[in-house]
Amino acid sequence: MSTRAICEAAGVQQPVLYRLFGDKDGLLAATIDHVWDQYLAGKRAAQKSKDPLSDLRAGWDSHTAFALANPNAYKLMFSPALRSEPEAAAEAMRLLREVLERLAVQGRLRVPLAEAARMVMAANTGVALALISRPSLYPDVHLSVLVRDAVYRAILLDIPEPEDIRENDVRKAAATTLLSSLDELTPEPFTAAESALLGQWLTQIAQSGPAD
Template identity: 50%
Template structure:
C-alpha cells in the first residue's frame, strides 16, 4: 500500500468514529505512519484530503451506477436511482454527511459525477416524452430532494421513523415531473419541445449543420421553458 492509500485508509477509519470533518491531519498522519509534509504534498490541505476520502468512499457506488444498463422504462430507472442513493447514504453515513458538509470547501468530484449521471437518466426521460419540465430543472429538483431526504434521515432519525417515507417522497417528487408512458394528451407545446430537444441532443440530425442544430436546440429549449 503506497503513502496515498495509507493516508486515505487512516482518514476513512478515523472519520468512521468522528463527527463529519472533525478529523485532524495530525491524527491522520500518526495513524498512517507518515509525516505531515507527505500529506500536504499529496492532498494540499485538510479540505483536499477530506474531498479525496469522500471520492474514494463513493467510488464503488458510482462505479455501479456507471455500469448500470438502461432499462426499457427510464422513469423506473429514475426511481431505482433514488433508492440506490438513499441506500448508500444510510449504509455510509459518515462519508455521506461529509460529502455535503458546508465545512468541506473543496467540492468532491463525486458530487459532480452523481449530478451528471442523474441528468443523463432525465435526458432519456425527456427523449421518451416522459418529462414535463426541462432535464436541467428536473435534475436540480430530484437531486435536492434526494439529498435533503437522505441528510434528514441521517441527522434526525427520530423524526423519520416511517420506513416508507423515502418511497413516498420519491414518488411525490418524480411523479410531479413525469407523465405516464403512452400518447401525449394535453401536454402542450412545452413537453413536445422538451422531448424534441432531448432527442436532438441524443441523436443530432445529419441534415442540419452544427449552427442549425444549435439554433433549433435554442428554440426548442425556449419553448420548453428551459
C-alpha cells in the same frame, strides 16, 4: 478532527500527510473524491432497462441505500464546508439527466429537463441527509420512497398507481381527517379510554402501507 489524530490512526508521521495531501483540506478533498468514486461506480455499472422510469426509481433507491450504508462518508460528500464542488458531483448530475432525457423523449416530463434533474437530486439528497443525520426525527426509511414518488408525480406525466395504493390512500386520508378532529368533537360521544383507543386505531390506519 486533527491531523495528529488522523496520522496516529493511520500509523504515519504528520510530514507524510502533508507530503501526500498538502494539508487537512487536501486530505478531505481526496477522501471525498474517493467516496464519490465509490458512489459513482454503482451508477456507471447500472444496466439500462427498457423503462427509464424503472431506472429512475432504481437510481433514487441506490442513492439512499449508499447514504444509509456510509453515513459519515455521505455527509462529507455534501458538506457545506467544502471549498469547491467535486467534479464527480457534476458526473452524478449528468448520469441523472441521461435517464430523464429518455423520459423526455417519450414525452413523459412535465417540467424542463434541467429543472427536473435539480428537483430529483435536491430531494434525494435532502431525504438521505435527513435519514442519517436525524434518525430520531426520521426513523422510517420508507420516507425515502414516499418522497421519491411524490417528486416523480410532480415532474412526470401519467404515473400509474396500482389500485390497492389508490384505495389505501383514500382510507389513509379519511383516517387522517377523523384523527385531526377527534379532540374537537362536541358533545363528546366517547369516554377518555374510548377516544384514546379510537385515536390509536386511526393512527394505525393513517400510517399503514398498501399491504398492511
